[in-house]
Amino acid sequence: xxxxxxxxxxxxxxxxxxxxxxxxxxxxxxxxxxxxxxxxxxxxxxxxxxxxxxxxxxxxxxxxxxxxxxxxxxxxxxxxxxxxxxxxxxxxxxxxxxxxxxxxxxxxxxxxxxxxxxxxxxxxxxxxxxxxxxxxxxxxxxxxxxxxxxxxxxxxxxxxxxxxxxxxxxxxxxxxxxxxxxxxxxxxxxxxxxxxxxxxxxxxxxxxxxxxxxxxxxxxxxxxxxxxxxxxxxxxxxxxxxxxxxxxxxxxxxxxxxxxxxxxxxxxx
Amino acid sequence: xxxxxxxxxxxxxxxxxxxxxxxxxxxxxxxxxxxxxxxxxxxxxxxxxxxxxxxxxxxxxxxxxxxxxxxxxxxxxxxxxxxxxxxxxxxxxxxxxxxxxxxxxxxxxxxxxxxxxxxxxxxxxxxxxxxxxxxxxxxxxxxxxxxxxxxxxxxxx
Numbered sequence: 001x002x003x004x005x006x007x008x009x010x011x012x013x014x015x016x017x018x019x020x021x022x023x024x025x026x027x028x029x030x031x032x033x034x035x036x037x038x039x040x041x042x043x044x045x046x047x048x049x050x051x052x053x054x055x056x057x058x059x060x061x062x063x064x065x066x067x068x069x070x071x072x073x074x075x076x077x078x079x080x081x082x083x084x085x086x087x088x089x090x091x092x093x094x095x096x097x098x099x100x101x102x103x104x105x106x107x108x109x110x111x112x113x114x115x116x117x118x119x120x121x122x123x124x125x126x127x128x129x130x131x132x133x134x135x136x137x138x139x140x141x142x143x144x145x146x147x148x149x150x151x152x153x154x155x156x157x158x159x160x161x162x163x164x165x166x167x168x169x170x171x172x173x174x175x176x177x178x179x180x181x182x183x184x185x186x187x188x189x190x191x192x193x194x195x196x197x198x199x200x201x202x203x204x205x206x207x208x209x210x211x212x213x214x215x216x217x218x219x220x221x222x223x224x225x226x227x228x229x230x231x232x233x234x235x236x237x238x239x240x241x242x243x244x245x246x247x248x249x250x251x252x253x254x255x256x257x258x259x260x261x262x263x264x265x266x267x268x269x
Numbered sequence: 270x271x272x273x274x275x276x277x278x279x280x281x282x283x284x285x286x287x288x289x290x291x292x293x294x295x296x297x298x299x300x301x302x303x304x305x306x307x308x309x310x311x312x313x314x315x316x317x318x319x320x321x322x323x324x325x326x327x328x329x330x331x332x333x334x335x336x337x338x339x340x341x342x343x344x345x346x347x348x349x350x351x352x353x354x355x356x357x358x359x360x361x362x363x364x365x366x367x368x369x370x371x372x373x374x375x376x377x378x379x380x381x382x383x384x385x386x387x388x389x390x391x392x393x394x395x396x397x398x399x400x401x402x403x404x405x406x407x408x409x410x411x412x413x414x415x416x417x418x419x420x421x422x423x424x425x426x
Contacts, residue, residue, distance in 0.1 A: 264302030
């Protein structure tokens with residue numbers, strides 16, 4: 001555990017914040033690089049990106065606000081504290097960012113699909129961001145007897161109000177997620193685009209991430225909310241269903257049965 | 270309907286440019302026996318016509334609207350917080366005046382600074398100004414959060 005990276009005078013540099021920011025910056029740099037390659041880097045993209053960041057920030061706080069609503073009311077804190085003091089969720093960040101991009105593009109009259117330019121940036125940014133979670137959040141996962149189970153010191157565990165399983169080896173669930181995201185990043189970087197339809201590669205990644213994350217939640221150690229499922233799992237069900245529905249519609253419409261170009265020899269003749 | 274040119278590569282690229290990825294178009298044309306270099310050249314030529322045109326004037330008014338609305342929302346919230354300021358011994362009028370000055374003047378300064386800094390990025394002055402203006406509500410929110418935190422610290426009891 002390394003929740004604090006450095007202390008510079010009165011300033012405390014938290015690992016979680018540093019890696020979140022680093023993930024964001026690396027992701028944005030990759031996104032802009034991909035856009036520049038296709039001559040699409042222009043001011044409107046800057047505005048859409050700002051909208052995505054704002055929408056992502058709002059979504060990340062909003063999605064988990066209900067978890068702290070009771071605490072905030074009990075402590076007679078201002079209602080804005082559910083946004084400022086509550087936990088953040090990457091799933092809410094995705095949803096908020098996506099909605100903001102759609103709205104910003106509509107407002108600017110920008111009709112070209114740019115989703116695939118995020119396809120490599122998202123997994124790499126996520127992998128970097130999760131390093132911060134791994135260094136600063138407990139529990140790491142549910143208890144395990146697997147050889148790669150990880151333990152933390154009693155002092156580190158004592159810093160958390162809730163840390164079930166911290167007395168023994170735990171699943172390093174954040175490392176699983178880092179591994180998945182690095183694998184996705186490598187695959188997308190190698191193949192370029194995974195699907196022939198513009199914008200569907202990023203949707204495929206999001207669907208794969210949703211399914212993977214749903215599975216990881218079983219060893220993540222988050223509190224069960226309803227029907228044996230954790231909060232993120234309950235959120236993932238409708239999000240994954242929407243994405244799956246998109247692909248079903250695409251398949252049904254024959255979107256992946258692409259037109260065959262004329263043969264070079266026939267064209268020459 | 271896409272206009273036909275009689276050039277099979279160009280017609281195929283033109284017909285599928287907006288819906289298919291570059292990799293997919295390239296792969297299929299090369300598989301059909303076309304010269305990869307010519308496929309790339311045609312794609313580049315056709316792609317330049319795809320980039321959506323920029324409605325600069327409409328965007329400029331949108332950015333200005335955002336700037337004004339951001340200021341009004343911040344101002345309204347500042348007014349709502351005056352009781353907190355008064356209970357802390359501060360002057361509500363001075364609080365609102367300070368907020369207004371902190372939003373408008375540094376906000377416009379940010380917009381012009383972005384415009385100045387964006388010259389090297391080959392972004393036109395108008396566009397850079399639009400980006401700057403759009404950033405101002407973000408700055409306003411940060412300023413407001415700081416003011417709110419400062420006011421909370423001085424809250425009695």
